[in-house]
Amino acid sequence: MKLLQKTSRIYLVMSSAILILAGLSLYCLMTAFFEDEITEKLYINKQRISQKLANGEKITNLPPVMKIEILSGNHASKLIINDTTLYDPIEKESELFKELISIENINGETYRITLRQMVLEPHDYIGNIGLTLGGVLALLFMGLYLINHYISKNTWKPFYQNLEILKSYSLEKEQPIQLKDSGITEFKELNQAICKLTEKIKTDYQTLKEFTENASHEMQSPLSVLHTKLEETIQHPELSEDQLKQINKALVAARQLSRLNHSLLLLAKIENRQFSQAAEIDMAEALTNTLKLFEDLTATKNITIEKSLENRVLVTTDPLLVNTLLSNLIGNAIKHNVxxxxxxxxxxxxxLKIGNTGPTLNSPPDKMFERFVKGVPSSRSLGLGLAIAKKICEIKGWKISYNLYNEWHEIRILFGYFKE
Amino acid sequence: MKILIIEDERDLLDSIVSYLKGEGFLCEQAPDYLTAEDKLAVHEYDLVILDITLPDGNGLELIKNIKNLHTQTGILIISAKNSLDDKLKGLDFGADDYITKPFHLAELNSRINAINRRRNLQGKERLTFHEIEIVTSAKQVYVKGEEMDLTKKEYELLLYLIINKNRVITREAVAEHLWGDQIDFVDNYDFIYTHIKNLRRKIREKGGEDYLKTVYGMGYKFTEK
Known part of the structure; x- marks a missing residue:
């Protein structure tokens, strides 16, 4: 739920409750007020009538609202107020009346004065109250909607813009993050916090990348020494077969370490975008050349290659990147083949689709492109080939994916999937 | 052949020098930029092996120096950076070849020989090992004067083994020499045996002796003993 929706909803529930409460109290107040008014009016009218009777004036009856009778006999003065329902011949329906009956002695006569006043019945005005409040509520809703619309269009606009900027921000970018200024203190503080945070992360990321590169470089020299010293050692003629075997294992391990180092270095360089040479490359040609390099390996495994290459598929990039990508993919297709x-x-x-037959892999397909994930755990492989391929695709804005279709392992690269 | 080796890693320098001396090369060493500069000013070398990442100067500058002083000198770059940039720059500046650390000493030797053949012998060199004779310019091999029919890989293998004769060569060194970076995609070295086997058979067929010894668990040695 959006923030504005949420606040509007709370606001609407609250204002509806308040309006209902207001309606109820209005109804109670009005009923009490009308009752007071009528009673007061009846009293005053009775007072006027008593006055006129005392002055000896003749008063005409006006049933049912006014009736003056002279009672025979002795009666004590009395004042009664009650409610009664009478049939009103003019309105032709039963109406609720407030009735005041006063028995009093005036100039020696006993009068009974009956005054009635039609009462405003609650159902007469409850509807109006409801309607008015409903109208107010509707106006509130409308006002709220318009205000929210305006707020999200204007006040929240920089917030949403910044959100988009954040979403599309990558640590690989050269420039620091540029957020829009809104003139709103909270947003400004948020922006400052984000800028600070991204700068910090960026510096750390940069340091980490440089560390990888420097560590790899620094490792090459001691590795070379290790390697050459071992190679020198194996030249001694008096070494036993067992000793040679041991040294060979050490040599192979040193070699493995240096290959790992080279791959990490390559990965770091691709990440640092150090391959900036741009050339137009015909993919079909590049593929054919790569296949030629692997001819010997495919022949050894007796692998058949089916090609369906469209000509004039041109990409502009550093040739080394494309060659690395294709060698990795084709090399893998040979290596993991039967x-x-x-x-x-x-x-x-x-x-570009490269598929190969081969045994089922142990690693889950979605992990294939992660570093150090190997299809066959014990293999000599470093588990970096596909990570490098993915990095290259990322830089080119291509999408790389792995699929398994009836025993076929397939790597697919979609060109121009993302905008560079 | 007189070689100057410029390398700041002392242990590596020693190994290179000792290996190359064993191959009969005349070796001089320079552990830093300044020493190298001095030596280059005084002496003329057939080949300079140069580590371009020196502590007290840029090796690329030295290439310019060498090219100005002695145009006949061959240059082989050693670098810890497997960077195309450095490679291209180095070759642009006039280096003959480029090798990345860590390398097999046998591979270094093979590259030195190749540079030497191109530069000093204009490819007219004939390499002989008893009854086996290689004419590198034509990529032809003769056993007892009779031409052998070798595949490209078999030829390269034989050349590599003869250049590094009397040395134990590891399977990895052979594989990397013949297949370069493609070797990363190989899960075992079985396919080398095929080439070795064929090469042996072809030499025997021409009446040649089998000089190729298998060093068990390690690799091969091309030797008369």
Whole structure:
């Protein structure tokens, strides 16, 4: 629920409750007020009549609202007020009346004065009260809607704009985040907090990336020493077979470490966008060249390659990036293939598909592109090839995905999926 | 052949020097930029092996220096950075080849030989090992004067083994020499055996001796013993 919806909703519930309460009290107040007024009027009229009778004036009856009778016999003075229902011949319906009966002695005669006043019945005005309040409520709703609309259009506008900026912000970007100023203190404070936070994260991220790169560099020299010293050692003729085996294991491990190092370095460089050379590359040509490089490996495994390559699929990028990407994908397709397996490559203007036969993988498909995830845990593989491929695709704004269709492992790259 | 090796990592420098001396090269060493500059000012070398990341100067500057002083000197760059940028710059400045740390000493030796063949012998070199003779310019191999029919990989393998003769060469070094970066996508080295086996068979067929010894659990050695 949006913030404005939420506040409006609370506001509406509250104002409805208040209006209902106001209606009820208005009704009670009015009823009491009318009753007081009528009673007072009846008293005053009775007073006037008594006055006139005392002056000896003749008063005409006006039933049912006024009736003056002379009573015979002795009666004590009395004043009664009650409610009564009478049939009104003019309105032709039963009406509620307030009735005042006064028995009093005036100039030696006993009079009974009956005064009646039609009462305003609650159902006569309860509807009007309801209608008026309903109208007020409707106006409130409308006002609220318009105000909210205005607020979200204007006052909240910078907030939503900044939200969009934040959503599309990437730490890889060179410039610091640029948020819109709204002139509203809370938003301004939020902006400042965000700017500070992103700057901090960015610096940390940069440091981390530089660390990876520097660490990789610094590791190469000791690794080289380790490597060459071991290679020198194996030249000694008096080494036993067992010793040679041990040294070989150490050599292989040193080599593995340096390959890992190279891959991490490559990944860091791609992330740091250090491959900025731009050239127009024909993908079909690049694929054919890459396949040629792997000819020997495919021949050894006796892998059949089916190609369906569209010509003139051109991309503009650093050639090293495309070559790395294609070698990684084709290399993987060979490496994770079975003997006498197949590789299917499809290229058109929208996408590149590289599929291969091969045993089922242990890692979940959605983890395939993460670092150090290996299809076969024990393999010599570093688990960085697809992470590198993904990084390259990210930089190019391409979308890379993995799918398994009836024993076919397929890597698909959609070109131009995202805008660069 | 006189070689100057410029490398700030002392241990690595020692290993390179000792390996190359074993190959019969005349080696001089410079552990930093200044020493290298001094040596280059006084002596002329056939080849300079240069680590471009030196503590007291940029190795790329040295390439310019070398090119100005002695145009005949070959240059082989060693770098810890596997960066295309450095590679292109180095080659642009006039370096002959580029090798990334860590490298196999056998690979370094093979590259030095290749530069030497191109620069000093204009590719007219004939490499011989007993009855085996390689004409590198034509990429032809003769056993007892008879030409052998080798695939490109078999030829490269034989050349590599003969250049690094009498040394134990690891399977990894062979694989990396023949297949370069593609080796990252290999799960075992079985396919090397095929090439080795074929090469042996072809030499034997021409009446050559089998000089290729398998060093168990390690690799190979091309030797008469």
């Amino acid at each position: 003997s006498n397996g197949k590789i299917r490559i499809e290229l058109n203007n929208n996408m």
